[in-house]
Amino acid sequence: MVENRIVAEAFNVEAFEKLLSKAAGNDKTPVVNQVRYLARYCDRLGARTIVCEEHYIDRHFLDEHALFYSRSLQPPPNHVRRFHVFSREFSDAQLSELLEESASAAGQTSRQICDDLSRAYLGFISIRPLRSVPVGRTILRRLEDGEPRDIWATGTHDVHLANLTLTIDGLAFQQQDRAVGACATAAVWSALSRVSRHEGMRAPTPAEVSQAAGRHVLPNGRIVPAVAGLNVQQLCEAVRSSGFAPEVVRADERPEFFVVALHTYLLSGIPVVLVLLGHDGDHAVTAVGFQSAAAPHPLLQTSVPVRSARMSKIYIHDDRLGPYARSFLHPLPRTDDFDECLLLAIETPRDAHGDELVGNGTPRAEDREEWVLDSAIAPVYPKLRLPARSLITLAELLGDLIEHIVGPENATKLGVEFYFERSGSYLSKLSGRIGLGCAGFLRRVALPRWCGIVKWFLDERPLAEFVYDTTDILRDEHLLGAELLRAVVCLDSRYRGDFQQIASIFPVPST
Amino acid sequence: MTKKLQLPAEVVTLGDAIRWLREERGMTLRALAKKVNVTAPFLSDLEHNRRNTDKLTEIAKALHVDVAELQRLDGRLTADMKDWIAANPGIVALLKDIRASGRSAEELRSAFGRKRR
Numbered sequence: 236m237v238e239n240r241i242v243a244e245a246f247n248v249e250a251f252e253k254l255l256s257k258a259a260g261n262d263k264t265p266v267v268n269q270v271r272y273l274a275r276y277c278d279r280l281g282a283r284t285i286v287c288e289e290h291y292i293d294r295h296f297l298d299e300h301a302l303f304y305s306r307s308l309q310p311p312p313n314h315v316r317r318f319h320v321f322s323r324e325f326s327d328a329q330l331s332e333l334l335e336e337s338a339s340a341a342g343q344t345s346r347q348i349c350d351d352l353s354r355a356y357l358g359f360i361s362i363r364p365l366r367s368v369p370v371g372r373t374i375l376r377r378l379e380d381g382e383p384r385d386i387w388a389t390g391t392h393d394v395h396l397a398n399l400t401l402t403i404d405g406l407a408f409q410q411q412d413r414a415v416g417a418c419a420t421a422a423v424w425s426a427l428s429r430v431s432r433h434e435g436m437r438a439p440t441p442a443e444v445s446q447a448a449g450r451h452v453l454p455n456g457r458i459v460p461a462v463a464g465l466n467v468q469q470l471c472e473a474v475r476s477s478g479f480a481p482e483v484v485r486a487d488e489r490p491e492f493f494v495v496a497l498h499t500y501l502l503s504g505i506p507v508v509l510v511l512l513g514h515d516g517d518h519a520v521t522a523v524g525f526q527s528a529a530a531p532h533p534l535l536q537t538s539v540p541v542r543s544a545r546m547s548k549i550y551i552h553d554d555r556l557g558p559y560a561r562s563f564l565h566p567l568p569r570t571d572d573f574d575e576c577l578l579l580a581i582e583t584p585r586d587a588h589g590d591e592l593v594g595n596g597t598p599r600a601e602d603r604e605e606w607v608l609d610s611a612i613a614p615v616y617p618k619l620r621l622p623a624r625s626l627i628t629l630a631e632l633l634g635d636l637i638e639h640i641v642g643p644e645n646a647t648k649l650g651v652e653f654y655f656e657r658s659g660s661y662l663s664k665l666s667g668r669i670g671l672g673c674a675g676f677l678r679r680v681a682l683p684r685w686c687g688i689v690k691w692f693l694d695e696r697p698l699a700e701f702v703y704d705t706t707d708i709l710r711d712e713h714l715l716g717a718e719l720l721r722a723v724v725c726l727d728s729r730y731r732g733d734f735q736q737i738a739s740i741f742p743v744p745s746t
Numbered sequence: 747m748t749k750k751l752q753l754p755a756e757v758v759t760l761g762d763a764i765r766w767l768r769e770e771r772g773m774t775l776r777a778l779a780k781k782v783n784v785t786a787p788f789l790s791d792l793e794h795n796r797r798n799t800d801k802l803t804e805i806a807k808a809l810h811v812d813v814a815e816l817q818r819l820d821g822r823l824t825a826d827m828k829d830w831i832a833a834n835p836g837i838v839a840l841l842k843d844i845r846a847s848g849r850s851a852e853e854l855r856s857a858f859g860r861k862r863r
Contacts, residue, residue, distance in 0.1 A: 491794070533765055534794070538775060538786035568759070569795060631786065634776050646774045 240289040241397055243330040246282040246320070248274050254287070258316040258362040259369030269370045269410050272557035273360055279378055280357045281322040286330060286396065291317040293361050295372045298440035299415040303459055304365075311364040315371050318362065319396055323355035334397050349400050356401045359394060363412070370410035370557075374403055377524065377550070377559050387524035387550070388506040390429050406506060406523050408558035409441065411461070416441040419465040419508070419519035420448065420473075421554040423612070426506040426521050427477050430614050433504065439477045447476030464517065467510055470612050479614035482622060486608040490566050490577045491535045491544070493611065495653065496623040498543030500613040501525055503655040507613045509551070511579060511606035518606060520581075523559060524550040534566035534575070539630045542652040542692070553581060563603065577608040619655060619685040621705040621719070626653035628709060629716040630689045633701065633737075637691055640733040641698070650692040655705060658682035668726060669746040679744040680722045687719075697726040699734050717741050751815035760819040761795035767809040768793075781808040798822050 252274040256266045277285075293315045300313045325333070337348045361371035374394075377387055389406045407428040411421045420441055428438040439447070448469040449458030456463055465473070471481035484496040500507050507522040531544030546564060553560045565578040580603035630651050638646040656664075662677065669676070680702075687703040702722040709719060723738040723745040725731045731746075738745030757766045768778050779789040782804040791797045799805070802820070806813035823831075831837050844854065 533762065536765070536775075536790070536793070538779075538790040540774070575794070634786065635780075638774060638776055643777065646777065647769075647772055649774070 237290060239291070241286060241330070242289075243284055243286045243325060243327040245324070246277065246285050248278045251277065251282075251285060251318075254285075255318065255360065255362055255369065258287075258318075259366055260311075260364055261366040261369065264366065267367065267369065267410075268555070269557050272560075273370065273373070273375075276375065276378065276557060276559075277320050277357060277360075280320070280376055282320045282357055283324040284321040286319040286321070288317040288319070288396065290314050291361065293317070293372055295409070295440045295442075296361065296363050298442035299363075299412065302442040302446070303414045315361040315363050318360045319394070319401075320357040320359065320375070321352070321355045322357055323352075334399070338398050352399060353402045356394070356403055358403045358405055361409075365412060368410050368412040370408075373408045373558065374405040375408075375558055376403060376405055385524060385526050386501055388429060388501050388504045389523065390432055390504070392432075406521070406552065406558070407438075408552045409554070411554045412441075413462060414460045415445050417461040417464040418554050419470055419510075420444050420461060422508045422519040422521045422552065423448075423465075423470050423473050423614075425523075425552045426508050426612075426614050427474065427479070429504070429506050430479060430616075431477060434478075434616060436478060439473075444473045444477075448473040450476070465519075467610055467612065470508060470510075470519070474612065474614045477614070478617070480617045480619070482613040482615050484611045484613070484623070486577050486610055487574065490575055491537050491541075492624055492627065493577060493608070494535050494546055494564070494566075495537065495541055495543045495627055496613070497522060497549075497611055498525065498541075498546050499623040499626065499653040499655070500611075500615075502652065505613050505615060505655070506552075507611045509579065509611055510609045512609045513604075513606050517609070518555075520554075520560075520562075521552040522549050522611070523552055526550075532566055534568060537627060539627060539634050540650050541627070542650045549579065551581070556581075556583070565605075579606045579608050580604065581606065615655075616685050618683065619687075619705045620708055621687050621703065623653060625709040626687055626689055626703070628712065629687075629701070629703060629719070630691075632712060632715045633689075636737065637698075640730055641693060645693055648694045649698075650694070652690050652692070654688050654690070655685050656688060657684060658686045661686055661688070661702070665724065665746075669724060670728075673746050676722070676744045676746045682721055686721065693727065698730065699726055700724040751811050758819075759795050759821060760816060761793040763816060763819050764789075764805060764809070765793040767811060771809060773808075778805070778808055795822070798824055 252266055252270055255270045256262060291314060296315050297313055304310050337345045358375035360373045362369050363371040374392055377389060379385055389404050391402055391404050394401045394403055407425055409421055411418050424441045424444045431438040445458050445461060448465050451472060452468055454466055474481040484493050486493040497507055501522060501524060509520050509522050511518045525546050526548040527545040528547040535544035549562045549564055550559045551562050552558050560582060562579050562581040565580060567576050567578060569575040583602055583604045637649060641649060683704055683706045685705050687705045689701040691698040701720060702724065703719040704721050707719060709716065720741050720743050722743050723734050725734040725746055735745045753763055753766060757763050775789055776786045779786045782801050784801060792799055802816050803813050806816050
């Protein structure tokens, strides 16, 4: 008879590491790197208690099982063990009390119990019954670096533990199993899991991603087992099959524009698959977030003062390491022998014991593994047709006007960044930012599902946002983007008159 | 009035120098582009060392530096230089000898006994 068993116990790094390994049926061979990483990551998140669910049907693993493992001579079980991690201490007996309290309480009180527990909830790790590749669908809270301006393309998930509904903000991670999925499968699956949920769609499973990727072209041979990996064309096909448009940006054309695009999509909450070139082959990871340095990098500057030139640290889901691994962006100038390029230095374990798998402080140069960035693939809503590159052009077209408004004494303090946002969410976020008298604006403004925003700053202070239609492309630069501009939102009352004047020329609603 | 150019060590190329000088003088890229009558994207490319320009005199003037100082940093071959080298094959042989000698441009200048401009 199928029976679940939910048990709570105190968290301890070494014990947790062994527990995860044992859950995968591995108590003899060395603990895999990803398990070490996860145990240490949970420790750094402040884990105090773990709750193990012995029998959990994870549809992502179930699909892998159906596609591959169920047809093996010795198939493993079709369920996973799920480990929930909490930053609050509670015993197994106290967990029973919580479950009972929630079951007997009225709706409001029950919700309160879940909300309280969610504040201490750090996420979950699924362990597949696959000895060498145990880490299945895992969503953990992100680890803040303690420095300003961490941006994350993550989303909120409801997690059910018995009768409790917990919430966690994160991005799904899993280790490639080399049977159903390669590193690129895991990378595109992570990105699609975020955007699908955001669009109210069902997230594809790794098996669905693999099958979609290999539907039309097989340049490296069979898809299952996934030994050869996927190329960019196959990744695009996987994205397209899931109902999204693959926006591909190459890093070797103009590195600064590549970084603008990466910055834009991450700022828009869209995880980006990064294709990397290395000495021993290619690799793919998912960019989840970034952190900015204090000063812009000269090689990342463009004709407008883009804030993306400050992007220095990128957080990635690297299936060889774990979720939210740190990597560093290094633009290299053109030399006699090489074209300009972008290097991504991924922080790697320092020693065989994996003591620094999560990273602590600034790592030494030898603890980083360098890859050349080849391209980025952002899965975008199909009607979001305006690429990030066009937003730079739109900013460029109004650059002189903006400099004129703030005056030469302030012009060097200008900064600009770009993002895409669902219009409903954009308009609701305007509350508290645009002041009274905005009813007329809100009644007049007409936006598509996704709008493109060019946001100007004076130092760190938001100045104004130009809101564009993304359902068309930029055709005629002489019109200064008039055919796409839908609204002008002034965020600095000192310049309200100037921006209202610009809006009246186009003419579009303004605040 | 022009000044003797003093650049930090990390400023190596012409593009680096233009960007550094522009920022030093508190000038935006667009403001400099307007002064020398080029587009901002063109000037951005110049700062990335992706283009040559015949506007070096105007740029030097706008940045208040001696044009020769900027020319010294311009490592890219202009069309007329390429023509001149093509017309004088001995130059290529001479350049090969110089490279084989392993001596820096600075050492060669002092070997020639010429004062750096």
